[in-house]
Amino acid sequence: MAEESYPDDLRYHQEHDWVRIEDAEATFGITWYAQDALGEVVFYEPPEVGSQASKDEAYAEVESVKAVSDVYAPLSGEIVAVNEAVAEQPELVNQDPYGDGWLVRVRLSDPSEVEQLMDAAAYRELLAEEG
C-alpha cells in the first residue's frame, strides 16, 4: 500500500478523483484517500475506448471485496486509452494510485472545465474538513 500523498502537479475533484493534464489530453485516477476508504481493489472493468466521459458523472466502477465505488470524471471528453494493467491487477490502484494505477486517458472536450477543479492544497483542505 502506498503512503498518503496528494501530488502538487495534479488537479482534484471533490469525489476523490485526480487528473493530470497534458495539453489537450488528461489522465484520470482515484486519489490515495479514495483507495484507502475503499480498501484493497479487487475488480475493475475499464470503459470502452471511444466512449464519452462527462464531468461529474461516473465513467467506471472500482470494487473492493466489501463495496462498489463509482469513479467520477473530473473533466469531460472522449476516452482514448484505458489501463488494461489495472483490469489484470486491480491492486495497482492501491500500490500506486497516481502512477501505475491510472485508469483512463481522455481527449478533453472543454479544457476550460479545469478551472473548476481543486489544486492539491485545496483538496487537502477538503479532506481535513471531511476528516
Added chain:
Amino acid sequence: MATAALKRTPLYEAHLAAGAKLVPFAGFEMPVQYEGVRMEHLAVRSACGVFDVSHMGEVETSGPEAEALLQRLLSNDVSKLAVGGAQYSVLCREDGGILDDLFSYRLADDRYLTVTNAANHERDFAWFEEHAQGFDAEVSDAIDDYAMLAVQGPEARSIVAELAESELPSRMHTATLGIAGDQMLVCGTGYTGEDGVELLLAPKHAAGVWGALTAAGARPAGLGARDTLRMEVCFHLYGNDMDEHRNPIEAGLGWCCNEGTGFIGSEAIAAVRERGTEQKLAPFVLTGPGIPRQGNAVISGGQEVGLVTSGTLSPSLEVGIGMAYVPVELAEPGTEVEIDVRGKLRAARIESKPLYRKEG
C-alpha cells in the same frame, strides 16, 4: 445513526491500536478490517484469525422447565442437547417466518445460554420473555455479561490450547475453563468453515485475552473477512439470506427443524415441507468476470427469476460467489443462469454447498 449513539465493545482501544477501520454495525462500532479483508480471510484459511464478535447477544434460560421452554421456542430438538453440548436452530413465528438463527449451549441440566444476532437481540429476548409465561423457567438478558471472541483457522486450536489450563472442548461441545488466566465458556463452534473455538467471557477480561491470543499468533480479523469466510461455506446471514418472510425450508435450514417437538411455527413448517417450496436458496459462482452483490437480480431465459441475498469476490476461489433465491427447478447444481450486476449480465452457475472445500 450518529456516531455518538454507537456502542463500543471492550476491545475498542485494541482495535484502534491494531489499525482497524471501524464501521457502524447493528448499533456497535465494529472493526470491518485491519490490514485488508482478503489478507485476513486467507490468514483464517491458512493459519489463525481472531474476531471480536462481542456485539452478539446472549440470553440465559434457566430453571426446572428451561428445556421445555426452549423446546417450544427453538426449531431443533432441544432434548438431544446434552450438558456441554452446542446446537444450532432457528427461532420462528407461528407462520414459520424466521426471526433469528441461534446457537444454544447447555451449561447445566437446568441452564442454557443462547447466542443471538446483534440486530435481533432485543426482539429475540422479548420473544423469549413473552413465551416464558406458564413455564417454570427464568429468561434473562445476558448481553452485558459477555464479550465474545471467535478464534478460527487450522492453527486456532493449538494457539488457544497453549493458553488453556485444560483440554479444549471438541467440535459442537462447550466447557468452562481458564484461558490466559481467566475462566470462560469455550465453545467448539464458529462461522468460517474452519476448525476453532468461540470464547464467551467477562468483558473486563476481553482485552487481556485478545492480547494473549494475538501475541500467540492469532491475527486480528474483521467483520469483512467474517462475511467472505461464511459465504464461501454457505453459512446464512440473518437479514441477508433469511428473514421473517422466509421459512427454514426454502432457506435450506430444514435440517435444524424437528417439527415433531411442537415448536412455535412447527405446523406451518411441516406443511411447507410436505407441499414443497416455490423458491430455494442456492449457492452460485460467476463463470466469468464480475462480483455479485446483495439485491442483484437472477436472470434465466431473459426473465428475472430470483434475487441475490449475499455476494462477494471469494478470496479463496478468486471468483464472484453468492447465494440467491431461485425457483426450485433452477436450484439444481450445474444450472446456468445470469446475474444482473448493475446492468451488466454476468454468467453464473448454480453450485452445491459448500462453495469452498478444504483440500485433502
